[in-house]
Amino acid sequence: MTANTENTLFTPFTLGNFTLKNRIGVAPMTRMSAGENGIPRQDVFDFLTRRAQNGAAIVYTEAIVTDYESAQGYPGQARITTQPQIDAWATVIKGIHKENSLAILQMFHCGRMAWPEVNPAHRAIAPSAITPVQDNPLTQSPYPTPEAMSLFDINHVIAGFVETAKGAITAGFDGVEIHGAHGYLISQFLSAYSNRRPDDYGGSVPNRFRFAREVIRSVRKVVPEDRLLIFRISDWGIADMEVSLFESRENYQETIRLLAGEDIDAISVSTYEFGQDAYGSGKNMAQLTQEVTSLPLMICGGIFDRTTADQALEHADIVLAGKSLLLNPHWVEDVKENKTLPRYSSEEAGIAYTPEPLA
Numbered sequence: 001m002t003a004n005t006e007n008t009l010f011t012p013f014t015l016g017n018f019t020l021k022n023r024i025g026v027a028p029m030t031r032m033s034a035g036e037n038g039i040p041r042q043d044v045f046d047f048l049t050r051r052a053q054n055g056a057a058i059v060y061t062e063a064i065v066t067d068y069e070s071a072q073g074y075p076g077q078a079r080i081t082t083q084p085q086i087d088a089w090a091t092v093i094k095g096i097h098k099e100n101s102l103a104i105l106q107m108f109h110c111g112r113m114a115w116p117e118v119n120p121a122h123r124a125i126a127p128s129a130i131t132p133v134q135d136n137p138l139t140q141s142p143y144p145t146p147e148a149m150s151l152f153d154i155n156h157v158i159a160g161f162v163e164t165a166k167g168a169i170t171a172g173f174d175g176v177e178i179h180g181a182h183g184y185l186i187s188q189f190l191s192a193y194s195n196r197r198p199d200d201y202g203g204s205v206p207n208r209f210r211f212a213r214e215v216i217r218s219v220r221k222v223v224p225e226d227r228l229l230i231f232r233i234s235d236w237g238i239a240d241m242e243v244s245l246f247e248s249r250e251n252y253q254e255t256i257r258l259l260a261g262e263d264i265d266a267i268s269v270s271t272y273e274f275g276q277d278a279y280g281s282g283k284n285m286a287q288l289t290q291e292v293t294s295l296p297l298m299i300c301g302g303i304f305d306r307t308t309a310d311q312a313l314e315h316a317d318i319v320l321a322g323k324s325l326l327l328n329p330h331w332v333e334d335v336k337e338n339k340t341l342p343r344y345s346s347e348e349a350g351i352a353y354t355p356e357p358l359a
């Protein structure tokens with residue numbers, strides 16, 4: 001840790017048109033609390049506002065589902081394409097803005113990580129008709145074999161991202177994030193592990209990037225230049241966790257180069273553990289990302305106290321915390337005071353999916 005990074009965490013950062021009050025954000029966290037109306041429970045909304053009140057400069061929403069046919073992968077996921085849904089989120093955004101924090105909405109399509117019973121159209125679609133090896137941990141049964149997406153499906157899914165981005169912008173979000181991580185649909189296209197398409201959307205890295213590029217370009221058209229467009233990426237997926245989705249440093253960095261060539265405002269890299277060596281390179285994912293782009297970089301994974309936050313910022317501009325900000329309402333203040341803090345487990349974070357209101 002250098003003197004420089006010690007001073008960085010609580011300094012402002014310019015992100016697009018915005019100035020962040022510090023370098024700390026609440027990572028996107030699905031809560032599965034929405035009812036038939038696609039609107040999260042009030043205590044889930046209150047939680048987000050409170051995290052802004054308690055110091056986070058960025059507050060991400062949970063992953064918001066992008067279409068009615070095939071996007072939803074978990075029960076109780078929220079949507080933002082109807083006026084009541086837009087109005088509900090607008091109130092939360094006002095609360096976040098009052099604290100001079102940014103509100104960012106994450107857009108999600110599950111792809112082959114599907115649970116068709118919770119989906120209005122009961123469909124499972126993916127780049128190729130290949131299932132994850134691992135069972136769905138929530139249903140304890142195998143994931144359904146997805147249909148390989150047709151060109152019609154591809155365009156329909158892109159339209160869903162666009163409609164959702166429009167809803168987000170109408171509600172007043174400062175930006176949207178395209179979920180290209182964790183082995184969900186866009187990540188499935190990026191990775192040769194799940195993409196075996198013989199057409200222009202499969203094969204080479206630029207071909208596998210094509211779907212992400214089309215989503216980005218279509219969404220950018222409805223996200224004004226003074227709002228943010230962010231892309232989240234990871235080398236790991238929720239199913240078949242041990243698989244390295246990009247396989248090699250070259251593969252990953254070529255993807256990042258392509259991504260950085262698009263009109264986006266930041267890249268968010270999600271890891272299990274931010275400091276971990278990536279691809280035997282002796283460098284971590286953030287370092288490998290910064291080697292090929294100077295775009296603003298968010299890093300997430302295993303940041304739980306002042307030391308880890310400072311270390312993570314050595315190779316990134318913003319740190320996102322998931323479990324720590326989920327379970328400790330005073331985390332930002334505790335980090336500022338350099339308190340000794342626990343590293344929470346995934347089991348402890350499971351409370352996020354229960355009706356129990358979080359502090």
Ligand SMILES: Cc1cc2nc3c(=O)[nH]c(=O)nc-3n(C[C@H](O)[C@H](O)[C@H](O)COP(=O)(O)O)c2cc1C
Nearest residue numbers: 027028029030062063270301302321322323349352
């Ligand atoms: C309850 C819970 C829900 C999550 N939901 C999402 C999500 O909707 N979208 C996403 O990109 N990541 C999601 N994540 C992953 C987090 O954003 C983050 O990457 C992960 O928790 C690692 O960060 P941490 O070590 O600080 O917890 C979720 C994590 C938790 C604990």
